[in-house]
Amino acid sequence: MLAAERVRVFWQPGCTSCLRTKEFLTKSGVDYESINVHGNPAGMEELRKLGARSVPVVARGDQFVFAQALGDVIKFLDLKVQVQERLGPDELVKKLELVLPAACRYIRQIPAEWLDKPFRNRNRPIRVLCHHVFRIVEGFLESMHDGRELTYERIMQEAPALRSGEDIARFGESVLARLQAWWKTYPDRSCSRVMDTYFGKHPLHVVLERTAWHPAQHTRQLMLILDTLNIEPDRRLSA
Secondary structure, eight states, X not given: OOGGGSEEEEEXXXXXXXXXXXXXXXHTTOOEEEEEOTXXXXXXXXXXXXXXXSSOEEEETTEEEEOSSHHHHHHHHTOOOOXXXXXXXXXXXXXXXXXXXXXXXXXXXXXXXXXXXXXTTOOSBHHHHHHHHHXXXXXHHHXXXXXXXXXXXXXXXXXXXXXXXXXXXXXXXXXXXXXXXXXXXXXXXXXXXXXXXXXXXXXXXXHHHHHHHHHHHXXXXXXXXXXXXXXXXXXXXXX
């Protein structure tokens, strides 16, 4: 295969979708070039030239696909594999009803003096990560309400006013209540309508799966933070 045709994966530390993408490609036997864009101006410029602004991205030549939905990656690379069957919409909401309260518990356990510190190789304070867990879901709900595209900027929006772990946890509890209220009255239980997102047009079911999976992975990061601090997570998530 020519160098220009080699598969490239653009990623950054702390990005759960990036890790998932690389693990999937490795498991599928795909040889790829790994390009970490964090603190890498050349890698970031290469990503920008493709026309992408966020990661993970899988590229070959001058073509690329956002990798948030593995089905898109499979189609782009013409892989002869199948992704695991996704949970039904109601099961995905139930998953969030487990994940979000767990995140609230873990955030309350993180010592205040650690909230402004980054974790490992990602230049992002733990406080911002904590808020992001819930902002993913809040951004989804906002797009469901106003009909606008679920943009990367929307889910990455920060909340500087939320300073303490307790403030962030209470915010998370309010997001969960809004999610439950939305799902209680939402008429399309199959979630078949198509939704515009920063990673393409997808059935709502696919976007809801992403909205459940993404916070779950970050919640596992919160458990890892507590483990690193020798603090036992309150009712550790096991699945």
